[in-house]
Amino acid sequence: MLRSGWCQGPAGGSLGDRAAVAGADSGLRGHRSGPLIVSVTDFTSDAYRALPGIARRGFALRRRWPHLDGAVGMWLWVVPSARRCGAVSVWTGRQALAKFVRLPEHVAIMDEYRERGTTRSVLLEYENFDAARIRRDAEAWLMSDDRCRAARGAPRQSG
Numbered sequence: 001m002l003r004s005g006w007c008q009g010p011a012g013g014s015l016g017d018r019a020a021v022a023g024a025d026s027g028l029r030g031h032r033s034g035p036l037i038v039s040v041t042d043f044t045s046d047a048y049r050a051l052p053g054i055a056r057r058g059f060a061l062r063r064r065w066p067h068l069d070g071a072v073g074m075w076l077w078v079v080p081s082a083r084r085c086g087a088v089s090v091w092t093g094r095q096a097l098a099k100f101v102r103l104p105e106h107v108a109i110m111d112e113y114r115e116r117g118t119t120r121s122v123l124l125e126y127e128n129f130d131a132a133r134i135r136r137d138a139e140a141w142l143m144s145d146d147r148c149r150a151a152r153g154a155p156r157q158s159g
Contacts, residue, residue, distance in 0.1 A: 001139065002078050006131070007062055009071025011092045035125040036072065037097055040138045041086040042145065045117040051078070054085055057109045064105070070096020072129065077142075083117070088138040090129070097123075120145070 045051055058076055065071055072090035079085070091097040100106060110119075122141055126134065 004076040007065045008073045012073045037091040038124040041121045045083040
């Protein structure tokens with residue numbers, strides 16, 4: 001799995017890329033109410049030829065990240081051999097995530113690619129910011145998918 005660097009949002013305080021990778025606490029406890037919400041998205045394209053466009057659109061949307069209210073930060077990820085890509089995004093709450101999902105740029109990407117593959121997602125809640133744990137939990141969820149195990153050559157789960 002290839003991952004982008006941590007892209008900090010305005011709610012990320014003074015947390016930098018090195019602290020995010022190390023799992024340092026960003027001091028968000030004093031700047032939020034309620035748990036942090038983590039959205040993990042996984043898009044599997046029907047065709048390899050769609051991946052460059054998806055990546056280009058994802059990185060364009062990522063440039064807005066430092067200006068999105070409630071955004072703590074995010075990573076983009078890709079598994080080219082499995083035609084998969086997505087994001088792990090951290091939010092101060094469900095309302096902030098909902099505002100992002102409704103952004104015209106996000107809606108346009110979803111509209112353009114919805115019929116070109118399969119999307120799955122999960123929301124996770126954390127009481128405090130621990131980047132290493134969030135990343136580990138997100139990757140475990142992503143790797144739990146049969147398509148990813150098949151790409152790694154691991155046996156599929158039955159049932």
